[in-house]
Amino acid sequence: MDYLWIFIAFVCGFLVKQINLPPLVGYLAAGFGLHALGVQPDASLKTLGDLGVILLLFTIGLKLNISSLFKTEIWAGAAGHMSVIVLLTMFNCALLGAVGYSHFSGLDLAGAALIGFAVSFSSTVIAVKVLEDNGEMRSRHGQVAIGILVIQDIAAVIFVTLASDMSPSWWALGLLLLPLLRPALDYLMERCGHGELLPLAGIFLAFSGAELFELVGLKGHLGALVVAVLVSSHAKAAELSKSLLSFKDLFLIGFFLSIGFTALPTMDMLGVAMIMAIALPIKAGLFFLWLTRLKLRARTSFLTALSLANYSEFGLIVCSISVTQGLLSKEWLVIMALSVALSFVFSSVANTLSHRLYGRWTAELKQFENPMRLAEDQFDQPGKVAVLVVGMGRVGTGAYDILQNEMAKTACGIDMDRNRAVSHSEAGRNVIYGDAEDPEFWSDIDFDGIQLIMFAMPNFLDIQEAQNQIQLAGFKGKTAAIARYEDEKEKLLSAGVNEVFNFYAEAGAGFADQSVHLLASK
Incomplete structure (x- = not known):
């Protein structure tokens, strides 16, 4: 049975x-x-x-x-x-x-x-x-x-x-x-x-x-x-x-x-x-x-x-x-x-x-919205940066640190969890609170000087929606995203994302690229 x-x-x-x-x-x-x-x-x-x-x-x-x-x-x-x-x-x-x-x-x-x-x-x-x-x-x-x-x-x-x-x-x-x-x-x-x-x-x-x-x-x-x-x-x-x-x-x-x-x-x-x-x-x-x-x-x-x-x-x-x-x-x-x-x-x-x-x-x-905003519903601006990293989990944090510390690229992180954003800010990172699927959030963003938006969100459907929102908001730069599976990668590319990193399939390549210098030291 x-x-x-x-x-x-x-x-x-x-x-x-x-x-x-x-x-x-x-x-x-x-x-x-x-x-x-x-x-x-x-x-x-x-x-x-x-x-x-x-x-x-x-x-x-x-x-x-x-x-x-x-x-x-x-x-x-x-x-x-x-x-x-x-x-x-x-x-x-x-x-x-x-x-x-x-x-x-x-x-x-x-x-x-x-x-x-x-x-x-x-x-x-x-x-x-x-x-x-x-x-x-x-x-x-x-x-x-x-x-x-x-x-x-x-x-x-x-x-x-x-x-x-x-x-x-x-x-x-x-x-x-x-x-x-x-x-x-x-x-x-x-x-x-x-x-x-x-x-x-x-x-x-x-x-x-x-x-x-x-x-x-x-x-x-x-x-x-x-x-x-x-x-x-x-x-x-x-x-x-x-x-x-x-x-x-x-x-x-x-x-x-x-x-x-x-x-x-x-x-x-x-x-x-x-x-x-x-x-x-x-x-x-x-x-x-x-x-x-x-x-x-x-x-x-x-x-x-x-x-x-x-x-x-x-x-x-x-x-x-x-x-x-x-x-x-x-x-x-x-x-x-x-x-x-x-x-x-x-x-x-x-x-x-x-x-x-x-x-x-x-x-x-x-039309039903109250004109007064609660403190938690007010958005910050990223400032004058070249790259936005959306989703400050482990992958996003790693990408942010590489951009900021090794590539000397000015970056700003964005996360929908206000507590996580605050924790990153206390650690010295430029991270603001924001929901990437919220059209009002992107409509308030000044895209001047922003060349690249990197989506490090775990759900590829959220990335698709965020890509759509920034296109509607008039962003003209490049976008990159992560994916877990090959079919998700194809869908994100079809949605207009310029570069998609399959971190399951390509993690080995990244590992080898980072470690290959050890061969030259012998």
């Missing part, structure tokens, strides 16, 4: 990938298809999905800046949107119930409020997966979306704790002492090296945090997140996150498949789920309007809103507990499962087109 799951999941994921949809859409379809065929899941599928969610929250914690949660646009963005969604859903439920629509007519006020609470959550799994695939986890809109998701997850944990039969024990107060373990955790990370022991250490820490929180009556997912935050300041946190990437993605396939096994729907249930799916643009629109009122730029608000335009697995948990407590009929659990699955498809497609949609609607969306 396990082989059947893998076979169907692979076939469905492969097919949707061929039409440029994320494979997770195929995994969702596989789950519903297997259920329709009468396949019965065993406990291993649920276990696999739980492991995936635990690792997902752990990897989020590794990149989380706790202080960001106290920013107004984060906590007010989450709380304000959630309140409006609950009130709006209660009104809509009452309206549909008044006209006698199936499944709404029997709802009381408390039931309608619970449904509103369930649909107010956005999926951490989907949003993070989309942001990771687009290489936007550290972008401004990515950080805002993650912050809002964490606030929502905390609200979900509080609800589960209050509504379930299991209450936290007094031992839960001891969790306040967890920061005292940070030196021991840092020592553990340091001694694990860079091999296979490092990802195993990550899995061990994630599950240890989950087990610890479960023991004291709290949600295990929160424990994985908290432990990750404790080690997030360590120098190996980014390396650990990358080492867990494949494990997390593999385990999450179980989560997506399990959605389809929740229950088989009737046509009435599907009709209600479609109504809830149609409301997704409204959910995204409310996020956009509210975030612009909180002084975020139109582009940041729009891309954040699309990242959160889905329903959450936590909504299923809310419905499940509500059904157990007799507050909702069991049909609502099936309806919510269908709504979540449909929202995953909607969100995946919408986020694939997000930058293209913003480019098409820029003039209309900017």
